Amino acid sequence: MNIGLLGFGTIGSSFYRLTLNQEGFCVKTLLSRREREGLSCQVVYSFDEILNDPEIDTVVELIGGMHPAFDYIYAALNAKKHVVTANKMVVCAHYKELISLAEQNGVCLRCTAAAGGGIPWLPSINRAAAMDRLDAVEGILNGTTNYMLSEMTARGADYSELLREAQELGYAEADPTDDVEGFDTRRKLVLSANLAFDISVNEQDVPCEGISTLSSEDIAWAKERNLVFKLSARAERHGSGISAYVCPTLFPSATTEAQTNDIYNLVSLYAEHIGKQSFFGAGAGDYPTASNVLADCMEIKRGCPPFYNDHSLDDCGIDNAGTEGPWLFRANGTYTVRCLSVANAFYVLSKLRGIDSTALLAKLPYTVEV
Amino acid sequence: MNIGLLGFGTIGSSFYRLTLNQEGFCVKTLLSRREREGLSCQVVYSFDEILNDPEIDTVVELIGGMHPAFDYIYAALNAKKHVVTANKMVVCAHYKELISLAEQNGVCLRCTAAAGGGIPWLPSINRAAAMDRLDAVEGILNGTTNYMLSEMTARGADYSELLREAQELGYAEADPTDDVEGFDTRRKLVLSANLAFDISVNEQDVPCEGISTLSSEDIAWAKERNLVFKLSARAERHGSGISAYVCPTLFPSATTEAQTNDIYNLVSLYAEHIGKQSFFGAGAGDYPTASNVLADCMEIKRGCPPFYNDHSLDDCGIDNAGTEGPWLFRANGTYTVRCLSVANAFYVLSKLRGIDSTALLAKLPYTVEV
Numbered sequence: 001m002n003i004g005l006l007g008f009g010t011i012g013s014s015f016y017r018l019t020l021n022q023e024g025f026c027v028k029t030l031l032s033r034r035e036r037e038g039l040s041c042q043v044v045y046s047f048d049e050i051l052n053d054p055e056i057d058t059v060v061e062l063i064g065g066m067h068p069a070f071d072y073i074y075a076a077l078n079a080k081k082h083v084v085t086a087n088k089m090v091v092c093a094h095y096k097e098l099i100s101l102a103e104q105n106g107v108c109l110r111c112t113a114a115a116g117g118g119i120p121w122l123p124s125i126n127r128a129a130a131m132d133r134l135d136a137v138e139g140i141l142n143g144t145t146n147y148m149l150s151e152m153t154a155r156g157a158d159y160s161e162l163l164r165e166a167q168e169l170g171y172a173e174a175d176p177t178d179d180v181e182g183f184d185t186r187r188k189l190v191l192s193a194n195l196a197f198d199i200s201v202n203e204q205d206v207p208c209e210g211i212s213t214l215s216s217e218d219i220a221w222a223k224e225r226n227l228v229f230k231l232s233a234r235a236e237r238h239g240s241g242i243s244a245y246v247c248p249t250l251f252p253s254a255t256t257e258a259q260t261n262d263i264y265n266l267v268s269l270y271a272e273h274i275g276k277q278s279f280f281g282a283g284a285g286d287y288p289t290a291s292n293v294l295a296d297c298m299e300i301k302r303g304c305p306p307f308y309n310d311h312s313l314d315d316c317g318i319d320n321a322g323t324e325g326p327w328l329f330r331a332n333g334t335y336t337v338r339c340l341s342v343a344n345a346f347y348v349l350s351k352l353r354g355i356d357s358t359a360l361l362a363k364l365p366y367t368v369e370v
Numbered sequence: 371m372n373i374g375l376l377g378f379g380t381i382g383s384s385f386y387r388l389t390l391n392q393e394g395f396c397v398k399t400l401l402s403r404r405e406r407e408g409l410s411c412q413v414v415y416s417f418d419e420i421l422n423d424p425e426i427d428t429v430v431e432l433i434g435g436m437h438p439a440f441d442y443i444y445a446a447l448n449a450k451k452h453v454v455t456a457n458k459m460v461v462c463a464h465y466k467e468l469i470s471l472a473e474q475n476g477v478c479l480r481c482t483a484a485a486g487g488g489i490p491w492l493p494s495i496n497r498a499a500a501m502d503r504l505d506a507v508e509g510i511l512n513g514t515t516n517y518m519l520s521e522m523t524a525r526g527a528d529y530s531e532l533l534r535e536a537q538e539l540g541y542a543e544a545d546p547t548d549d550v551e552g553f554d555t556r557r558k559l560v561l562s563a564n565l566a567f568d569i570s571v572n573e574q575d576v577p578c579e580g581i582s583t584l585s586s587e588d589i590a591w592a593k594e595r596n597l598v599f600k601l602s603a604r605a606e607r608h609g610s611g612i613s614a615y616v617c618p619t620l621f622p623s624a625t626t627e628a629q630t631n632d633i634y635n636l637v638s639l640y641a642e643h644i645g646k647q648s649f650f651g652a653g654a655g656d657y658p659t660a661s662n663v664l665a666d667c668m669e670i671k672r673g674c675p676p677f678y679n680d681h682s683l684d685d686c687g688i689d690n691a692g693t694e695g696p697w698l699f700r701a702n703g704t705y706t707v708r709c710l711s712v713a714n715a716f717y718v719l720s721k722l723r724g725i726d727s728t729a730l731l732a733k734l735p736y737t738v739e740v
Contacts, residue, residue, distance in 0.1 A: 021501075022501060118645070118647065119647060120494055127490055127665055131391075131664050132661060253624075254629065256626045273657035275651065275655070279650075280648035281644070281648065282644065282646075287502075288643070288645060291643065291644050302673065302674070303673055
């Protein structure tokens, strides 16, 4: 496989190094914004040099962000080149369009590294969905915020201190919005739900709360009750609809979720006959993520369908008006617990934000004393 | 894919039902010992009718046991038919022979359902091993004993009561030896280690202790110390050797292992760059296991190598003389803790069994007060 690699950041450079030890996979050309020395591939500064090279059969996009990554991915598929990406932003926003493009051009599109870091999560959803009905997917899907929450929990440190630390460690970007506001998690949930339920969800339809209003007082409040804060996402079938949301979630301290710390992810699927399957592994980090990129290349080289499966790609709205459950609110320093539907919980939060911009919403496992 | 199905027990019948809903996969013929009515396939009583049918491209062996299952698998591969099996006994005992036979005949052999029930465990080891160095594999791999231990722990019930219960529930066989003595777990560990380290292990070389000497007093002793008994297996690289063993293992009660209950399995791999990955799911049960059989059929239909990977199949002895750790012993009612190598721990147990046939050996996570 002759690869045109776009991007030489932490994941791109790790992927490149992996290919050096892998017979049959060769990065022929690297698109870089800077000069690079000591590489065994040619380095170019214009994407056209990759696009127009008939020897390159696969483009690996590891730049990230919407543009020009989407434009490169689109052009590559249109030029009948396979595409492997870790770019959840692009794949979510252009899901149907890119899958259709891959199908029309008889090439393959894969994005396993986009959700779950090094965990073979999307292939495992696909494997289960091929023969069973999936009822739910959920999990802790963002390594940055999980690192921050684990450390806040372990050390009683406050949010801004941990954000600074995460940035210094390279776990968080200079602009950490996508991670801390839950948008990154939301995209990963959308990809998971799309595969699990054979649908196409608009990420904007999924209510999303991140961790930016969580304080060390909240962490302490939880600790007194043997609960631990995580940023969790869940999508499930109910009736004829799909419910989906992202928000801080409290887990009893003895649960696997509560003990999934640092940059690790924990994701679960629930299928009618197969039951529950959970997957735990590094959700971020150069080699774990790069390994999923290489695994996708190997799948494509073996021969595989244009996308993970034949998907109906039916648009699917989110219906969060169903089952009620206990939710924790904090506004103006006061904690309350209310039993509400997901939709109503987010509605109440929006009202509370009008009087307290740092108001908190968190999902509870059961009703607790405030 | 036209399938010759051997066996119509819990897994065979579940697999058959799964194929009814799966386009492209058809059980053409069933080999059964009894008459069967209402099936859409033909039922035969002689394996030759499947072996000699040129329309049948794949044999799915779900009879279990060594003979005639091994003979059928061997003949099928030799007749250039693919084979999918859940039979860990056969695959372990004839590992190199069957893989070579598949390679020579240009057909595929898969046994994902043999280790981990419904969990995509063997494919996940293979995926990681394709691009990284695996350092260890371990886990709780037997649903029967895990059910028994979970219930003994939860209810304080004794071993013989739980064995009776497990048999009534169909979780244990009339002859439960393979499960309770750890032999089933050992075979699953051997398959896992073979794939992880690119070797071929003789199961008899792996020291193996099951749960048949565990008493409710042992469970209570552990509970007082916030420890939980599980039957665990571990294989790891050390120096230039491979260590491997199966034995009762104590886990702190807050760990994921301690909380993996009922018929669930929890398996982990440790790779140099990818880090730790864990997989949790139903380790037994009709549909989970049958789903892994069908997933193997789907792999074969897509086109895949003769076995999970090109394996060197080098014979590999087990070297358990390395790292020392804390072990719990009970003999004549007295508990002791000693820091020993794996090899020495099993040696001491063999001596203790000379004076007390119910002597216990268990691996500790750290030194404890007796």
